[in-house]
Structure formats: C-alpha cells, structure tokens
Amino acid sequence: MKKQIITLVAVASIAAGYTMAYAAAGSNGGGIVGSKHDMNVWLGANGGKVDTDLRTCAYCHTPHHANGALEQVTVQVDADPLNDVTYDIYAPLWSRTTQNGSYAQYASATFDPANEGKFYDAMAGPSRLCMTCHDGSIAADAYYGQTGTAALTRGDDNMNYFGSGSFAVGKSFGLMNDHPVGFDYEDMQGQLTRYELKLPSSTFATSTKKISDVLTDINGMQIMTCASCHDVHNGKDVKNTAPASGRGYFLLAPQANSALCLSCHDKNS
C-alpha cells in the first residue's frame, strides 16, 4: 500500500515537472511540506489540480484577497435571547470558502451541553476551517476561488468502521459520532463531581503545551476544537511520533497507552 502511494506521487511529480523528492506523506511532526497536509502530495496521488507554483500554504491561506470579510455567527444558548452568543468567524487569511453547513453534534446521557443551557457549537474556532476539506463537500483543490474536483471522500485511511460512508469526518452522521468539539472546557472541568477532567493548566503528555494552550478563546470562553488534539501544521507540537500504525495523525500527545486521552481525562487516578 505504502509503496503504491510513493510510486503514484513520484509519477505525478514528474508529470508536474518538478524535481523535489517527497518522502511518503507523514503526520508525526516534521513540518507541513511533504506531510499529509501537503496538498501537492495528496493531489498528486489522488487526482485534482496541483498548485501551479507548488505552494503549500496557498491551499489554506493567502497573503492577499482572503475570504471571510469578518462574518459573525449567533448561537442560541437557552430560551432567553439575551444569552445568545455572537462571535466572529475565525478564518486566518483563509484562501478557501468557509464552511457554513451545520452538523449534527455529539450528545449523550452524560454529555449534553445544549440541553443544559451551555454554549455548544461544533463549528466554533478552527474546527470550521478543518471542515472546509474534511467533511468531503469542498474539494481540496478548491482554493483561491477556483473550483476543484478532489474531495476528501477519498483517502488512504479506511475509517469506515460503522458504515459511516468514508474517510471524511462529519459526513453522513455529521459530527454526532465524533469526539465533541465546540463547548467550553471550563463548563465541564468545573463539574468535578461529574467529569474527571484535568485542570486547563496541566500539560499534555510528553509536551510542554498546556490544555489551556489548545483551547480557543471565544468571548472569554475556552473552547475545545479539532485543534485541541491535532496540530494542522504537523509541527513540533505533534508528539505522537512513534505510533504502531506508523501514522502520527498530527496528534499533540502519543497514542500509546492513550496518553493523548489521559492528558485531559483523569481516568488513571
């Protein structure tokens, strides 16, 4: 499988006429160029249009003419409109169409912020940006206003555990079957008798990052997002460096012994 991908990338590189040698795309630290988030690699292997100038950042950011003149979202928190929360959409010099779809959100008998008068919006913070590719509705090569064809319904990681349809996160079941994002960590952390959560000041396993560093401030709330577990740029913050599967998944702490999960959930004490 791995070999096949390397071959495809190599062929695509020759076709595109550039000589830069990419290793197999990684996600266990080491930077964004050549990583699983280097669209030049992914599009080369999965079809779609590789950037003419071989830019890496351009698929997500642009120095000029960015999308997202400040837009706002209003979230209803409870029956009282005075408690509605209006926040600015986060789109740092974003070169893509921002995702405004709404998704079914995770809830359970023991986790249900929306029904308890707490803020809950899965798209709050950078999560909305991830969905500009990961729900499979906007092609990876659709940036700088151009249309694209290679959507993330394809991918090399078979995650179709319960017939959810594809590799895409947020498709078919929305985000109902995904770890919750878009709530205030401190709303939960405060309820010590109910949840066994670490303090925001505690650090991730093998990292110097604190939980509070990976929560997004929205109107004073400390919001958990996709970026609370993943480093989109595959930088030094990725601490899942030697997973058995060979994938780092851009994770901020190791998978071994579920150090990632135990960084927040105090289940060992």
Ligand code: HEC
């Ligand atoms: C696959 C999409 C993607 C690519 C490619 C990408 N970024 Fe980002 N970038 C993001 C997202 C999403 C955020 C929002 C913050 C977060 O999620 O941590 C972000 C945030 C940023 C920020 C502001 C906040 C921060 O984390 O510093 C800067 C600066 C930035 N990116 C620079 C770059 C540069 C430079 C490149 C190319 C070398 C790049 N990015 C490539 C998705 C991307």
Ligand code: HEC
């Ligand atoms: C420009 C499109 C794009 C954006 C924006 C984007 N991704 Fe990705 N992501 C991809 C592609 C393409 C892959 C590789 C899929 C594959 O392996 O076939 C990927 C892979 C991943 C993987 C799996 C890595 C592995 O080891 O298999 C994770 C985790 C991930 N992305 C998280 C995120 C998060 C979190 C964000 C937002 C902070 C984000 N992505 C934003 C396109 C994107």
Ligand code: HEC
């Ligand atoms: C609580 C931590 C956590 C949060 C929050 C989180 N992820 Fe993940 N994600 C993981 C872990 C761990 C994996 C590795 C796969 C596994 O262990 O099953 C993963 C894997 C992935 C993958 C690889 C394919 C797959 O389906 O497993 C993608 C893509 C991804 N995440 C995107 C996202 C996006 C987009 C968000 C926000 C909506 C998000 N993640 C939020 C922990 C998280």
Ligand code: HEC
């Ligand atoms: C950045 C902190 C953080 C990380 C890392 C994290 N979680 Fe969570 N998780 C939370 C918070 C906060 C909640 C919501 C409060 C609660 O239910 O404990 C939550 C909710 C959950 C729930 C839902 C509980 C319910 O009542 O329905 C489960 C299960 C869960 N996490 C498992 C995991 C697993 C497994 C991992 C590792 C792959 C993980 N978490 C990683 C912070 C985190």
